[in-house]
Every structure is written in structure tokens, then in C-alpha cells.
Amino acid sequence: xxxxxxxxxxxxxxxxxxxxxxxxxxxxxxxxxxxxxxxxxxxxxxxxxxxxxxxxxxxxxxxxxxxxxxxxxxxxxxxxxxxxxxxxxxxxxxxxxxxxxxxxxxxxxxxxxxxxxxxxxxxxxxxxxxxxxxxxxxxxxxxxxxxxxxxxxxxxxxxxxxxxxxxxxxxxxxxxxxxxxxxxxxxxxxxxxxxxxxxxxxxxxxxxxxxxxxxxxxxxxxxxxxxxxxxxxxxxxxxxxxxxxxxxxxxxxxxxxxxxxxxxxxxxxxxxxxxxxxxxxxxxx
Ligand SMILES: Cc1ncc(C[n+]2csc(CCOP(=O)(O)OP(=O)(O)O)c2C)c(N)n1
Numbered sequence: 001x002x003x004x005x006x007x008x009x010x011x012x013x014x015x016x017x018x019x020x021x022x023x024x025x026x027x028x029x030x031x032x033x034x035x036x037x038x039x040x041x042x043x044x045x046x047x048x049x050x051x052x053x054x055x056x057x058x059x060x061x062x063x064x065x066x067x068x069x070x071x072x073x074x075x076x077x078x079x080x081x082x083x084x085x086x087x088x089x090x091x092x093x094x095x096x097x098x099x100x101x102x103x104x105x106x107x108x109x110x111x112x113x114x115x116x117x118x119x120x121x122x123x124x125x126x127x128x129x130x131x132x133x134x135x136x137x138x139x140x141x142x143x144x145x146x147x148x149x150x151x152x153x154x155x156x157x158x159x160x161x162x163x164x165x166x167x168x169x170x171x172x173x174x175x176x177x178x179x180x181x182x183x184x185x186x187x188x189x190x191x192x193x194x195x196x197x198x199x200x201x202x203x204x205x206x207x208x209x210x211x212x213x214x215x216x217x218x219x220x221x222x223x224x225x226x227x228x229x230x231x232x233x234x235x236x237x238x239x240x241x242x243x244x245x246x247x248x249x250x251x252x253x254x255x256x257x258x259x260x261x262x263x264x265x266x267x268x269x270x271x272x273x274x275x276x277x278x279x280x281x282x283x284x285x
Pocket of ligand 1: 049050051052053067068091092093094095096119121123124125126127132
């Protein structure tokens with residue numbers, strides 16, 4: 001049984017700005033790891049680059065901070081090398097919906113058994129305030145001094161269209177609710193995607209804690225059932241009020257289930273002494 005204190009990483013100081021929405025995402029993730037009783041030595045947290053990408057440094061599991069936009073690509077490699085590992089991926093909206101959007105689509109349709117948490121602060125935080133793919137139209141940022149002219153990405157609708165099998169949205173101002181969503185995502189067999197409203201207190205003065213407190217409501221407190229893709233699309237496009245909770249869940253075989261090479265044991269456990277690497281090299285040289 002893992003204890004919260006075991007996940008504390010004493011060697012790294014947290015450098016997020018005071019009041020950053022990432023603090024409660026970190027706390028919610030730790031709580032979910034404890035609630036799901038994950039073993040730290042069998043858990044890997046993978047991130048891209050960004051403020052939120054620092055998370056693997058602050059939790060005592062295995063961790064890998066990869067490249068900007070490549071969190072899911074690195075995580076897929078880790079999962080396929082050892083599919084017995086619990087893989088949790090975290091990254092910003094710039095990371096996952098901008099430069100890494102392609103990986104988001106393909107990880108969703110492949111249905112790897114992993115959990116993907118997007119710290120969606122609707123801005124590029126680390127690089128000090130440029131517009132991201134989820135910045136609202138007209139928002140003035142360093143890179144859009146006259147206001148954003150593009151339509152923002154709708155992450156929930158994108159995940160639905162791409163084929164993710166668990167799709168949820170949380171708010172970092174509601175730690176218990178968010179942690180519960182992360183736990184559900186971890187327990188789900190397949191690609192679990194959780195978009196998180198994560199106010200950036202320095203660079204985004206529109207989508208604040210106050211803003212989300214006024215606008216969010218919980219799907220589970222209505223008669224909504226997350227088993228109908230078309231209803232989920234309808235919910236994904238609500239903007240007057242913003243639903244949080246589980247939008248959609250289905251069971252479908254995972255990529256690992258269908259890959260014959262993994263049917264006996266994880267790749268890392270398979271013998272390599274019967275492979276003649278010289279022959280393979282000669283084929284390509
Ligand atoms: C290939 C590449 N392009 C650009 C950058 C510069 N860069 C670092 S973080 C970042 C955006 C961060 O925004 P986001 O992913 O939303 O994360 P946040 O910092 O807001 O948590 C950019 C553009 C980079 N490190 N690598």
C-alpha cells in the first residue's frame with residue numbers, strides 16, 4: 001500500500017508561480033496514485049516541455065521529461081517496451097494540442113492503455129504568454145497583440161472524433177473531483193484523456209479560477225450518461241456553462257492487446273540472444 005509521503009520528491013524545489021493551477025493538479029495526481037494503490041516502481045510519469053511538464057520531477061515514481069510536443073510519442077515507446085508499467089502522461093495545451101496534436105489523435109485511435117492529463121491553461125506559460133491552440137478568440141497575448149483571430153481547438157470533441165475510450169474534463173480548482181477523474185482514468189483500460197482547466201495566474205487574466213467557478217457544473221449531478229458519443233459531442237460544444245466530469249467511456253481492445261509481439265510477455269522480458277542483429281544491419285547498410 002503506497003502512502004502519500006512516499007511520493008514526495010525532496011530533491012526538487014517546485015518553481016511554479018504562487019497560485020498556479022498546477023499545484024492542485026500535482027496534488028490530485030498524487031492522491032489518485034495513492035487511491036489506485038499504484039506501485040511507484042511500476043509507474044512512469046511522462047511529460048513534454050512547459051511549466052506543467054515539470055511534474056515528473058516532483059513525484060517519486062519513474063519519470064521522463066521528453067521534448068515539447070512529444071510526451072505521447074515517448075510514452076507510447078515506454079508502454080510498448082514494457083506494457084506492464086502504469087504510464088501517466090502530462091503536458092500543456094501547447095504541447096498536446098499544438099505541436100503534439102498529431103500524437104494526440106493517433107494515441108487516441110490506437111487506444112494505448114495509458115492516462116493523458118492536459119494542463120490546459122489556454123496560453124503558453126513557460127515561454128511567457130503567447131497564444132495557444134485553446135486561447136479564446138479575441139484574447140490579447142504577446143503573440144496576438146490585436147487579439148486571437150483563430151477559432152480555438154475543442155479538445156473534448158477532438159478526442160471523441162479520434163477514438164479515445166475515456167474522455168473527461170476537470171478543473172484544478174476542485175481537487176477532489178479532479179483526483180477522482182484521474183483515478184477513473186487510471187482504472188480505465190484504454191486511452192484515458194482528461195483535459196484540465198488550469199488557470200495561469202500570470203499570463204491568462206480571462207480564464208481565471210473565478211471564471212471557472214462561475215461557469216463549471218458537474219455532469220454527474222445531472223441525468224447525463226457518458227455512453228453516447230453523439231450526446232458527448234453535444235456536451236463538448238456547450239459554452240454558456242462548462243461541463244466537467246466524464247463525457248464518454250467505452251471499452252475497446254487496446255493497442256497492446258492486439259499486438260501479437262506482446263502476447264507472451266513484455267518486450268523488455270523477451271530474450272534477444274536469438275536475434276542476429278548483424279543480418280538485420282546488413283539488410284539496411
Ligand atoms: C520544438 C520546440 N519548440 C518550441 C519550444 C519552446 N517552448 C517551450 S514550452 C512552449 C510552450 C509551453 O506551453 P504549454 O505546452 O501550453 O505549457 P505551459 O508552459 O503553459 O504549461 C514552447 C513553445 C521548445 N522547447 N521546443
